[in-house]
Amino acid sequence: MPEGHTLHRLARLHQRRYAGAPVAVSSPQGRFAAEAALLDGRVLERAEAHGKHLFHHYGPHGTVHVHLGLYGTFSEAPLPVEPPVGQVRMRLAGRTHWTDLRGPTRCELLTVAEADAIKARLGPDPLRRDARPDDAWERISRSRTSIAALLMDQSVLAGVGNVYRAEVLFRHGVAPMLPGRSLDAVVWKEIWTDLVTLMRAGVRTGRIDTVADEHLPEVTGRAPRQDRHGGEVYVYRRAGQPCLVCGTPVAHTELAGRNLYWCPVCQPV
Known part of the structure; x- marks a missing residue:
């Protein structure tokens, strides 16, 4: 299972490549299709990690919560996008890059309050400046x-x-x-x-x-x-x-x- 530094690396990468602009969100596998349709074309405001959890914040449209678990992986590539390979739970495409998420334990669209509740259950993260x-x-x-x-x-x-x-x-x-x-x-x-x-x-x-x-x-x-x-x-x-x-x-x-x-x-x- 990826440790915290991996999720913080992903959060920084996604912040740099996708935040601040509209993104195309889809679910080639179909298991995240309804949620992806609600987010498609929205602005990804911020990406952050807390412990082993990754959060993509879309403002009033909700927050995508990802927990990779034992088998989850992200793959990244520059545009143009290519046909999906394998069971792609969520695809994110921005101005210069696209990324596919496969096999996560959790990939869900939450309200801000629900995302905050997950963070509240977690202990302090050595990689966060707000850690206590x-x-x-x-x-x-x-x-x-x-x-x-x-x-x-x-x-x-x-x-x-x-x-x-x-x-x-x-x-x-x-x-x-x-x-x-x-x-x-x-x-x-x-x-x-x-x-x-x-x-x-x-x-x-x-x-x-x-x-x-x-x-x-x-x-x-x-x-x-x-x-x-x-x-x-x-x-x-x-x-x-x-x-x-x-x-x-x-x-x-x-x-x-x-x-x-x-x-x-x-x-x-």
Whole structure:
């Protein structure tokens, strides 16, 4: 599932390419046809992301809410438009480019109030300037739930996924099963600041890199990471491989149906 930086990259791209002008909206697949007909030819006023959610605002005509889920993707291309390929839920065409949305978990037209209600259910997003990290800390500091689970709870913290979760806990030496209420407030502030830095870098580059310069392949002589997610990481998807810092095999388990990775030595209980 795409993490928050991917949605913010999409929001910036759509803002740059489509906002401020009328857009052609259609649904070649047909599942969004009625909503697309209401928006076709309207001005897309603004695109924004909150956590893993993308919003296209059309003023009084409503807001398109997209959640990509596990399989959703956007494809972008310059004009002219081409015949649709596959199950295109929503097609957007502007002055210079067009984009197709396929396979999202959600693609729906909402009122402004309904869109605001979705945002209100989400925790602070490290990539948003209006984020209030103290709101997340209030939940974390009172919870017996593990910090690993809390970081993935989008009502606590929006936009953090499996990769950022595993990597930020490693970078700060925090055992993933530590109860939230046992986390030091100073460490939480460091984690939040680190997430802001890491995720902003992800928006710029389109990949997740969390490894310090001294642990990069060109410095240590190890082979670069080969993974479809890209980026150099410490523990994510490295189960059984030596920790880049201490050499201990990276541990792996499942937590709430998601893979969890950590170093038992660098992240002691």
